[in-house]
Amino acid sequence: MRSVIDILDLTVEEIDELVKCALDIISNPSNYSEKLKGKKLATLFFEPSTRTRLSFEAAMYELGGNVLSVSDQKASSASKGESVADTAKVISCYADIIAMRHPKEGAPYVASKNASIPVINAGDGGHNHPTQTLADILTIYREKGRLTDLTIGLCGDLKFGRTVHSLINAMARYSNIKFVLISPKELVLPSYVVSDVLDKNNIEYKVTTDLESVMGELDVLYMTRVQQERFFNEEDYLRLKDSYILTPEKLLDAKIDLTIMHPLPRVNEISVAIDDDPRAAYFKQVLNGKYMRMALILKLLGEM
Ligand code: NCD
Numbered sequence: 001m002r003s004v005i006d007i008l009d010l011t012v013e014e015i016d017e018l019v020k021c022a023l024d025i026i027s028n029p030s031n032y033s034e035k036l037k038g039k040k041l042a043t044l045f046f047e048p049s050t051r052t053r054l055s056f057e058a059a060m061y062e063l064g065g066n067v068l069s070v071s072d073q074k075a076s077s078a079s080k081g082e083s084v085a086d087t088a089k090v091i092s093c094y095a096d097i098i099a100m101r102h103p104k105e106g107a108p109y110v111a112s113k114n115a116s117i118p119v120i121n122a123g124d125g126g127h128n129h130p131t132q133t134l135a136d137i138l139t140i141y142r143e144k145g146r147l148t149d150l151t152i153g154l155c156g157d158l159k160f161g162r163t164v165h166s167l168i169n170a171m172a173r174y175s176n177i178k179f180v181l182i183s184p185k186e187l188v189l190p191s192y193v194v195s196d197v198l199d200k201n202n203i204e205y206k207v208t209t210d211l212e213s214v215m216g217e218l219d220v221l222y223m224t225r226v227q228q229e230r231f232f233n234e235e236d237y238l239r240l241k242d243s244y245i246l247t248p249e250k251l252l253d254a255k256i257d258l259t260i261m262h263p264l265p266r267v268n269e270i271s272v273a274i275d276d277d278p279r280a281a282y283f284k285q286v287l288n289g290k291y292m293r294m295a296l297i298l299k300l301l302g303e304m
Contacts, residue, residue, distance in 0.1 A: 002300055003018050003108075003112035003120065003121075004121065004296065004300065005109045005121045005124075005128070005130070006121070006128055006169070007130040007133045007134075007166045007170045008074070008131060008169055010130075012174070012297070014198065015134070015137060015160065015170065017156050017304070018295040018299065018304075019300065020136055021294075022138050022291035022292050022295045023291075025295065026291055032062070032139070033063070033065055033109065034059065035303055036063040036064050036065035036298070036303065037095070039060075039065040039066070039301060040065060040068055040095040040153075041056060041066070041068070041096070041097050041098075041297065042067075042091045042094065042120075043067060043069045043070070043100075044087070044095045044101070044102075045070065045071045045100075046073040046078060046101060046109075047103045047123065049101055050265070051265075052099075052101065052115065052123060052131070052289075053101070053108050055067070055286070056099045056131075056297075058290050059291075059294040059297060060297060062294060063294055063298065065096075065297075084102070084107045084114075085113070087111070089114050089116075090130075092116040095117060097117055097120070097300060098116055098120065100122055100284055101122040101124070102122075102123075102124050102125070104124065106124060108120075108121035108122070108126075114191065120297075125230070126159070126160040126162055126165045129162040129165075130166050130192065131292065131293055131296065132163045132166065132167075133166040134163075134296060135285055135286075135293075136167050136222070138291065139261060139284055139285045139288045140171075141176070142260075143284075144257075147156075147171070147174045148174045148175045150176075150178045151177075151220075152177060152179055152180070152219065152220050152222065153179075153180040153182055153211075154167070154168070154180070154222045155183065155222065155244050155246075155269075156197075156223055156269060156284055157224050157240075158183040158188055158189040158224070159183070159223065160180055160187070160231075161224040163224065164189070165167055167251045168189075168197055168198070172201050172203050173201075178204040178206075180205070180208065180214050181205060181208070182208055182211050182216065182244070183209065183243075184209060184240055184243045185242060186236070187226070187243075188287060205293065211246075211265075212250055215250065215252075216251045216253040216254065216255065216298075218254065219259065220258070220259045220261060221254075221258060221260050221261065224262065224263065225262075225265060225266065225269055226243065226267075241268070244269060245269060246260070246271060246274060247274070248273050248274060259275065260279050260281060263285070264282060266282070270282070291298065
């Protein structure tokens, strides 16, 4: 059974195929509206979510399918002590595909090993978030017209930000991608991502704490929220949470065709004064996420 737990579970060719499929869905939505009639997606979200869960559910409805949903761990049997493995076996009796978010790294992987239907990781702890990366890739492609030859700045919480880890893994496979890693010293990219992805593949990257000093080099700026829920103490969170706030003044040196992204939710990282700037792509990213999830569900159910 094919599952997607890590973005590396998809080859570059498969990602390109998903982009093509998403673009076709955008142009010809009616061709897809009955594709998954009679099929059911189970969304199991054991951590807060608005976008990701609703976007999976909207994706399934727009393909003509139905949705079964657990959105509160306390209201599910997990609170009685049921294991992820058993939950996966049980849900396999009701649904055709599962999207799972879990605070524990690796929980969707365990689910995939025990389910008899495909499992999609919708975010596991501070680890991975492959479908956000699919949304990010379609956004970069639509904004830039390419997925190669880009300098991508990642700014904020690079330590706990799972969207950052998955995006680096994905984009490192395209040619001539450079990364600029902008974070406070306490929130630098985990060393396993630096060694296993960047160093291992000879990817060019630069590390800095100063966003403005690198602004003019960037083709894409990916802002992230400081991940409060992964901090051990409130004091550190409060000290670091407003490390970077993007304001129109800070964009003075930015390229005219910069693409500004954020996986959302935004707290303070991007001033609302930037929302109307044509370079702001973060709300387009939300919509792109729905199309890429539609493409991925079709693929995993053998309908693409
Ligand atoms: C992200 C996540 O859950 O990791 N949100 C999302 O899915 N769009 C980013 C975040 O919560 O900061």
